[in-house]
Amino acid sequence: MLKKFLNTILFSEIGQGLKLTFRHMFLRKITVQYPKEKLVLADGYRGFIVHRRYDNGVERCVGCDLCEAICPAKAIRVVSDIHPEVPDRRYAKEYTLDFTRCVFCGYCVVACPVNALSMTKEFAHSSFTRDGLIYSKEQMLALGDRSENDSDAYLKVRNMWDAEDSGKDEGRYHFPPITLGG
Amino acid sequence: MIRKGAFCAEGIVDNADVNEKGWVLINDLIGALVVMLGVLFVVLTMIAYLTYLERKVLGFMQDRLGPMEVGPWGLLQPLADGIKLLSKEDIIPSEANRAIFRIAPVISLVPAILAFSVIPFGHDSFGFQGVTLHPYIADVNVGILVILALSSIGAYGILLGGWASNSKYSILGALRSAAQVISYELTAGMSVIGVLILSGSMSLVKIEDAQAGGFWHWYIFPQIVAFVIYLISGIAETNRTPFDLPEAESELVAGFFTEYSGMRFSLYYLAEYANMIIVSSVATILFLGGWNPPLPSLGFIPPVIWFLLKVYFFLFFFFWIRATLPRLRYDQLMRFGWKIMLPVSFANIIVTGIAAYFLER
Numbered sequence: 001m002l003k004k005f006l007n008t009i010l011f012s013e014i015g016q017g018l019k020l021t022f023r024h025m026f027l028r029k030i031t032v033q034y035p036k037e038k039l040v041l042a043d044g045y046r047g048f049i050v051h052r053r054y055d056n057g058v059e060r061c062v063g064c065d066l067c068e069a070i071c072p073a074k075a076i077r078v079v080s081d082i083h084p085e086v087p088d089r090r091y092a093k094e095y096t097l098d099f100t101r102c103v104f105c106g107y108c109v110v111a112c113p114v115n116a117l118s119m120t121k122e123f124a125h126s127s128f129t130r131d132g133l134i135y136s137k138e139q140m141l142a143l144g145d146r147s148e149n150d151s152d153a154y155l156k157v158r159n160m161w162d163a164e165d166s167g168k169d170e171g172r173y174h175f176p177p178i179t180l181g182g
Numbered sequence: 183m184i185r186k187g188a189f190c191a192e193g194i195v196d197n198a199d200v201n202e203k204g205w206v207l208i209n210d211l212i213g214a215l216v217v218m219l220g221v222l223f224v225v226l227t228m229i230a231y232l233t234y235l236e237r238k239v240l241g242f243m244q245d246r247l248g249p250m251e252v253g254p255w256g257l258l259q260p261l262a263d264g265i266k267l268l269s270k271e272d273i274i275p276s277e278a279n280r281a282i283f284r285i286a287p288v289i290s291l292v293p294a295i296l297a298f299s300v301i302p303f304g305h306d307s308f309g310f311q312g313v314t315l316h317p318y319i320a321d322v323n324v325g326i327l328v329i330l331a332l333s334s335i336g337a338y339g340i341l342l343g344g345w346a347s348n349s350k351y352s353i354l355g356a357l358r359s360a361a362q363v364i365s366y367e368l369t370a371g372m373s374v375i376g377v378l379i380l381s382g383s384m385s386l387v388k389i390e391d392a393q394a395g396g397f398w399h400w401y402i403f404p405q406i407v408a409f410v411i412y413l414i415s416g417i418a419e420t421n422r423t424p425f426d427l428p429e430a431e432s433e434l435v436a437g438f439f440t441e442y443s444g445m446r447f448s449l450y451y452l453a454e455y456a457n458m459i460i461v462s463s464v465a466t467i468l469f470l471g472g473w474n475p476p477l478p479s480l481g482f483i484p485p486v487i488w489f490l491l492k493v494y495f496f497l498f499f500f501f502w503i504r505a506t507l508p509r510l511r512y513d514q515l516m517r518f519g520w521k522i523m524l525p526v527s528f529a530n531i532i533v534t535g536i537a538a539y540f541l542e543r
Contacts, residue, residue: 014506014507017506017507018502018503018506020506021243021502021505021506022243022502024242024243024244024245025239025242025243027245028245029242029245029246029247030245030246031245031246031247031250033247033250
């Protein structure tokens with residue numbers, strides 16, 4: 001009773017609160033001064049989606065439409081066709097990825113049988129128009145050339161890297177283990 | 183006097199005595215003007231950087247950094263804010279009472295700035311070419327009354343601004359503010375009386391002189407109850423958290439200045455911070471000995487520095503309280519003011535009066 005009265009007139013609860021806030025003044029601040037300092041992103045970071053190439057520069061995409069089928073946001077549109085020069089080979093005549101719709105779930109990368117798609121650590125792409133964020137295959141290939149290490153690292157850390165894939169264009173489908181379900 | 187001959191041409195004033203008196207007058211005038219301009223400049227700069235300090239302290243207490251972008255460590259942020267506020271569009275709502283809407287922020291700011299005229303910042307006057315510069319604008323023998331009176335006038339600015347805006351949030355904020363200021367001004371005035379009994383003077387300079395010679399002479403020790411009451415009612419008077427009901431943003435958008443923008447908004451803002459400095463200065467003068475150093479041996483540090491240190495301690499305390507406590511409910515505010523603060527301050531007066539009476543014998 002007396003203790004409660006003393007606590008009331010001495011504002012001991014307010015004192016506790018003041019102590020807490022005072023201590024927090026000297027703790028490490030959690031603010032990241034973004035443009036000046038950037039966090040190190042993990043290899044599995046799901047950033048912008050890119051197209052990959054074989055070592056000889058031929059694009060990997062075979063226009064199989066699996067990414068379009070699995071895309072939950074319906075952001076991908078593929079028009080596939082027979083390759084005009086190489087017989088027996090299909091490719092994506094048109095490939096657009098609408099990044100205004102994309103939810104960066106990474107399903108298309110999982111679905112791709114030839115590891116043609118991967119994700120990078122790029123996230124700061126912005127545009128003044130909606131059209132500016134609808135990327136064509138050429139743009140995605142250019143993005144992939146720019147951040148090749150990141151896209152390789154993504155596939156490795158997400159367990160989709162095909163060890164038998166020599167990087168050579170052998171004109172065949174490589175099904176990574178994760179796609180085959182084991 | 184070297185410059186005397188230049189001003190008083192021969193033949194115009196030939197009586198040497200009148201001449202001398204005239205010069206004293208002019209020198210006093212120049213001295214007073216210089217001090218006024220100096221105080222105004224210092225106070226306005228202090229207010230500007232107080233906003234920066236508040237955001238920094240709040241940020242640090244919330245594990246953030248506060249303003250960092252404008253200038254090194256965001257030091258030019260007040261300047262950028264000022265330019266932004268001055269160049270913003272000045273909106274007057276179509277249904278507002280235009281004349282009162284225009285004048286209300288001025289009514290709020292002017293008394294707050296005026297109150298600095300009786301605040302003594304330091305101890306020693308110094309002369310320069312016959313012009314005496316005092317560290318205060320005026321040593322009024324009822325200084326504390328002047329401050330209390332001016333701070334009540336400030337409430338009219340809030341009340342009129344809220345009413346003239348013709349908006350329900352504004353009028354609610356203004357009504358809350360009126361009720362709150364009346365309740366807590368009373369306790370603030372009552373808590374001051376104990377100090378007045380002890381010092382026997384209402385002049386702020388004399389009150390400070392009475393506390394000279396070490397921190398054990400400060401009135402915070404005999405008047406600890408009055409000190410706590412004054413601090414609480416000071417926070418309530420300046421509408422700061424946890425007593426910021428007039429501008430409770432979760433209920434009233436911004437309270438009495440909801441409809442204000444640009445320049446007029448910044449006047450209210452300035453008034454709030456000026457009032458904070460006033461309350462801190464008065465608390466420093468009445469209870470912490472003003473310019474007096476805590477130990478006589480620390481007298482080599484100028485009195486102005488001691489005064490500002492103590493004032494900034496109180497200002498920091500205001501920010502600290504803001505970072506710590508949530509807002510009171512309105513009935514809690516009223517109950518606390520009338521049923522606890524007022525009786526305790528009355529009891530403090532009675533006890534101080536009786537003690538002073540018997541100790542003087």
